Amino acid sequence: MTPDQKRRLELRTVSVDQLYESYFDKLKLEHGGRVLQEYLRVINLFREFLGTDLPSVEKARQYLGRFTSRSLNTRARYTDIVNGLLDWCGEAKVERVKVPKRCARYIPQSEFDTFFATISTKKTHKATIGRDRLMFDLQDATGMRCAEVADLKKYDLFLDGAHRSQPYLVAHGKGGKDRVIPLTLEMATRLRDFTKDKSSEESVFGLKVRSVVDKFYRWKRKASVSISAHDLRRRFATDLDSLGVNITTTQQLLGHEDVSTTQRYVAVPSEAARQAIELRTRRRGAAAGQEVDHHGDRLLTPDIGGGGGDPWVAALKVMLDPANLIAALNSENVEDVQLNVLPTTAVSRALQGASPEE
DSSP, X not given: OOHHHHHXXXXXXXXXXXXXXXXXXXHHHHOOHHHHHXXXXXXXXXXXXXXXXXXXXXXXXXXXXGGTTSOHHHHHHHHHHHHHHHHHTTOOOOOOOOOOXXXXXXXXXXXXXXXXXXXXXXXXXXXXXXXXXXXXHHHHHHXXXXXXXXXXXXXXXXXXXXXXXXXXXXXXXXXXXXXXXXXXXXXXXXXXXXXXTSOTTSBSSOOOHHHHHHHHHHHHHHHTOOOOTTHHHHHHHHHHXXXXXXXXXXXXXXXXXXXXXXXXXXXXXXXXXXXXXXXXXXXXXXXXXXXXXXXXXXXXXXXXXXXXXXXXXXXXXXXXXXXXXXXXXXXXXXXXXXXXXXXXXXXXXXXXXXXXXX
């Protein structure tokens, strides 16, 4: 008897309530916080749909078919949650919808500047303006999610004593995974002043997750910009990448489980990718008997004393020209010339001053 068959046999001996109670106990051991709440919510909706029926792949397809108007990410999440229950019951799984892996869209710096300036220059509700500006400045400076900002308690801030010169905070990420995020001294001072009258158990900003998100979009509408709350996180990742920060360090700071997720947050190509494109352009120019200038934005065709003939001779003549050698040595883009890959006869003729036709 296979494990799946054994599981199905065991399920026939328990009530529907016992089945779900046992599965919920399993989920509580594996998950916590908002992740657990989402699992329980989706499973309970599936349970209501099933009524007295036991979970099956056919019923699961019917249930998930009710969400075809939702986003691909939502449908994929619901499918994963339901498949977890099916697998535990020894049933086959529903095929998961494919979610395209899209890169972050480009957003001009002016959009972010306008957003923050709108908060700072607002003349009314002054009691909350300082809080809102600090809250979104903190997200911008740390890459924290809205939910993590809402969950932040004063005891999560390490700003005083031995930590005064190297302050940090503890963010409570998805799946109950905490991570440490360093703070600048300026940000630590602002947080210290803002929370000085709060007890260690109090929420730093006193807002629920929904309220943090609503606050962001309220200010977004006032600023007339197109950024989303998650774009602050993406900008954080993009800025670190442009500074040459290792992708795994950025992954740790963002709290991503998979580095491929972090890579999709970066809105600009890596320096290595840019160098690869420029290297290819220079090599193709050399193969065509052309020299790419220092900026790589135009091709200069050298005078090689005659057309046609052996391209290796022509290319070598260009490289051995004293003027070109001096320019190359003064350039920041000097590349090693591998003479061993040139045909011996071509090298010999070029060094003797022969024309390409000889």
